[in-house]
Amino acid sequence: MGQDIQGKVAYITGAGSGIGRATALQLAKESVNVGLIARTESKLKEVAKEAESLGVKASVAVADIANMDEANQAIDHLQHELGSADILINNAGIGLHGSFLETDPKDWKHTFEVNVFGTYHITRAVLPQMIEKDQGDIINISSSNGLKGTAGSTAYSASKFAVQGMTEALMQEVRRHNIRVFTLNPSLVATELAFGDKLDEQDQEKFMQPEDLAEYMVSQLKLHPRIFIKQSLQWATNPF
Numbered sequence: 001m002g003q004d005i006q007g008k009v010a011y012i013t014g015a016g017s018g019i020g021r022a023t024a025l026q027l028a029k030e031s032v033n034v035g036l037i038a039r040t041e042s043k044l045k046e047v048a049k050e051a052e053s054l055g056v057k058a059s060v061a062v063a064d065i066a067n068m069d070e071a072n073q074a075i076d077h078l079q080h081e082l083g084s085a086d087i088l089i090n091n092a093g094i095g096l097h098g099s100f101l102e103t104d105p106k107d108w109k110h111t112f113e114v115n116v117f118g119t120y121h122i123t124r125a126v127l128p129q130m131i132e133k134d135q136g137d138i139i140n141i142s143s144s145n146g147l148k149g150t151a152g153s154t155a156y157s158a159s160k161f162a163v164q165g166m167t168e169a170l171m172q173e174v175r176r177h178n179i180r181v182f183t184l185n186p187s188l189v190a191t192e193l194a195f196g197d198k199l200d201e202q203d204q205e206k207f208m209q210p211e212d213l214a215e216y217m218v219s220q221l222k223l224h225p226r227i228f229i230k231q232s233l234q235w236a237t238n239p240f
Helices: 018-029 041-052 068-082 105-133 154-177 210-221
Strands: 009-013 033-038 058-062 087-090 136-141 179-186 231-234
Touching (some): 009 018, 009 068, 009 105, 018 033, 018 041, 018 087, 018 210, 041 058, 068 105, 105 154, 136 154, 136 210, 154 179, 154 231, 179 210
Parallel strands (some): 033 058, 136 179, 179 231
């Protein structure tokens, strides 16, 4: 028998759109209360309204997770509204593509501030809650670029490799507290982050959808606490 996630509390970053939004709503369908973090309040409120229509509690916290103070304030707010987290989905991130020499150093730095330090800030704020409960699940959304670098993605790949290493090390640290930490490494997903408005509806259907990853994450969370998949790679069947 697997783990029952009904009634649990999940915090999700980047919850206003894409994978984060889809994950929040999929968890709401499973009767999980959701804490939503992103930079755009209007988008968060739309997701919260939809989640609440499914019969769960939803709370929003506007924050730039690259800023540690804002990240801490967001987690404090969600804990006050919903209670301590049982599940953390570190989804928020930015993409940066361009050749090594042509990429502005400021953009390189900002990519790490969001993708690496943002994940660190949120996890650092949430982890004591899980340690106190002696249980929890942390899912970090990395990328196939976090396992294999590609030309034109030096900054993005480097940041996702860093997330990969941080996740694996943290996994070893917190297993004694019955906390599972694992990564998802999807290839191209039909989101605004990946494609902007370059794909028409027919082409988008060829790629993985945010809902595909949301369903997959829920299936992982439902695994019996004695087992977890520390790393997985997701590909679309035939997008080209």
